[in-house]
Amino acid sequence: MEFLSYLISGISLGSVYAIIALGYTMVYGIAKMLNFAHGDVIMVGGYISFCAVSYLGLPGWLALILAMAVCTVLGIVIEGLAYKPLRSAPSLAVLITAIGVSYFLQNTALLIWKAAPKVYPSLIPATNAQGEVNALQLFHGQLSISYISLLTMASCVVIMIALTLFTGKTKMGKAMRACSEDKGAAQLMGINVNATISTTFAIGSALAAVAGVLLCSSYPTLQPTTGSMPGIKAFTAAVFGGIGSIPGAFLGGLLLGIIEALAKAYISTNLANTIVFAVLIIVLLVKPAGLLGKYVPEKV
Amino acid sequence: MKKLSIKQHTRTDFLTYLGVIIAFAVMSFLSSNGSLSRSLTGQLVPICCYMSMAVSLNLTVGILGELSLGHAGFMSVGAFSGVVAAMSLQTVIPSAPLRLAAAMVIGAAAAAIAGIIVGTPVLRLRGDYLAIVTLAFGEIIKDLINCLLVGYDANGLHVAFNLTGSKTVADLGMQEGGIAIIKGAQGATGTTIISSFTAGFLLVMVTLFVVLNLKHSRAGRAIMALRDNAIAAESVGINLTKYKMMAFVTSAALAGAAGALYGLNFSSLQATKFNFNTSILILVFVVLGGLGNLWGSLIAAAALTVLPELLRAFSDYRMLVYAIVLILVMLATNNPTLKTFFSRFKPRKHVRKEAV
């Protein structure tokens, strides 16, 4: 029973990683860049929804939508101002710019909201107004799954399915896949490459906002650096599953969350990250393109 | 027969050494004069460390062409092994400069071993996958050192690994008079400071000497050939694993020496100092200075370490300004219009070079 409860908290954490990783993987697939600012968009999403609830008194779902809207705009603006001019520049230049954007977002947040951590009002608080626990009780209360965990897992599955359908069935989704395969050819086929990349950033950033709200709902401390570590972990998750692959990001996120939770519970709290990263390295040695990625050898 | 091209390289390399020597002379003069601000004087040794970190990372990123996001990890290994060495050699080597030199050599050796352990799996991967694994290794090294307890007494070194977070220095089982050197998450505290600006200067010179001479030898040619076209390099008999390892491990060892100097410049040091952000900071030096351009790495490292100091007037806004400067510089240096504008001046520069 103890194991099950650790497993579920791992799946819940993994679902957050998976949502971030989905955004990461889409942006990587199309722009071929490691967007280190992605983690900080999560943080911005967290703060926006925090302000919406605490200062404006909006309900949680409205705060979530507001956060998504702000992050979508933020994503498009970042892409347009910082990344679009570098489309033909060496990938390292884009990487450093992304790091600059990351510093920029963190320090702007530091100026606006200060360094002191904020206590985040969870989307579904741990206990309701009557003092009852907001959790699903199973096996006569031996196993308790909080509603926020259930919500997180459900959102992750819904987002994954929606994205798969979107990229598979819609015109824009097909344009995205075409651009990630070959931008030049896509352009020749009449696809507006710039608009497609902007849309991808918009979707990725909106997902980051969702992830921010869900992450802070489960782990309610909000700081300007809140997004960094989940950002790196989600990036790891995306690579783990095969970067560029949507089911890969989902699988990678979930596995990463589970490994982290179980390592924390059974091996060592201090070394949980070490174990996660060690598993990543081992997976990459066996499958150099990640679990579901395709290894394309260079044509000679 | 024409002159060996290596001799021509040697001449341009000489100008780099000369620049560093002049900079050192000027800074020592200013600091003995008392005309440097306190904070800037305190930055002299760290600047030297960052300079040689940037040069050594340039060997991996610019010359070998593999993106490493975990360079601070090697600095960390060098720093903590250097501190342990210096603290436990206190009676054996009473002279502080000699002890510092020994600590730096030990730091370099430890980082080289870490480089071999990391490099063996990492160098089999490519591109961004390699980058993410170096990042992972940087984080792993940080976490492992955070769990490390090291002490020294008459019986020698005592090492314990604080896996569960319940062990303390007392568990090392040291005799009376023993000193705790690394205390887990608290890091190394109570370190005797023996680093000096002169040592920093010598470190930069040695790092430059090693990287420049390696670059202009058969190994450097092979490494750059692998960067330019790995398949063609293998087709002319270049041993891919050997040369990639050579570059990676040399780079790690130099970072280890810089780490040892850095560690012995502060009485207290935590492993979290050498996190992902530090790796990124050094990568920024390398990219801004120019890939493969060691001279540029030196200037970028010095300028960007001093810049936040100069931005003190902006107080709270300084990191924000730093971020904006970073983005603008990247946009400007990669702007096609500006590039063609600057390339107009290039031919003249070539003429001048030949005249020298």
Next chain:
Amino acid sequence: MFPKLVPMPSPNLLTERDVDKRPILECINLGINFGGLAAVEGFNMAIGRTEITGLIGPNGAGKTTVFNLLTKVYQPTKGTILLDGNDTHNMNTAQVNRAGIARTFQNIRLFNDLTVEENVTVAMDAHMHYNMWSGIFRLPRFWKEERVAHDRAMELLSIFNMADLAGAKAGSLPYGAQRRLEIVRALATNPSLLLLDEPAAGMNPSETAELMENIRNIRDTFQIAILLIEHDMNLVMNICEGIAVLNFGRIIAKGTPEDIQSNPAVIEAYLGKQKEA
């Protein structure tokens, strides 16, 4: 370190290599599958020590794949490659080169940021022996070997009239010079078999004529075997002593240029089946 360049032999002077009648390269039943598709199958071939052989066939026939198999860019799924009688089964690309096979690439692969001279000296790495420390500390051994390598590189470059380009970046060379540099670089590894992948691609008739002369000179000067892939039939028929024709991964004809020109299977592969009149 290097064998001295062999001067142009007078026709009546037989070298050791001519006397040796064993083939330099033997492929026995070589084949590779890509995801179930046999890209090359049942490839058998033997090349004499100073022979110029042509490998021709329609686009997509698997010619470059054969080169990639010989140089171990791809690992063969079946068959044996014997280089000078030795099985190359356990060798990787670099080891195959050190054993004696050098190649050029269809889409030029130079080290663009290195100079022309460095492109050539880097190919001599297998023949240089000073270690990393001699390089860093500039020990006498370093200077001695670098001097020899430099002289040898200039000697090779001057054969191809490229000595004055030695200091230029390889990436800045015009197309024809890049193609020639690839050949010089391959020769610098001191091979016994040289593989040329479409050396005349993109050249005009006068350049092609010069190249043809160059290829003959290489064979005569260095006394090595050459296997070349080429679509320019004039070049192939003029300089090759033996020709193999590949179609859909299989050899459909082998023989002298005269045999090949009149072979109905070859004509069919290139022109399609002729209608019965």
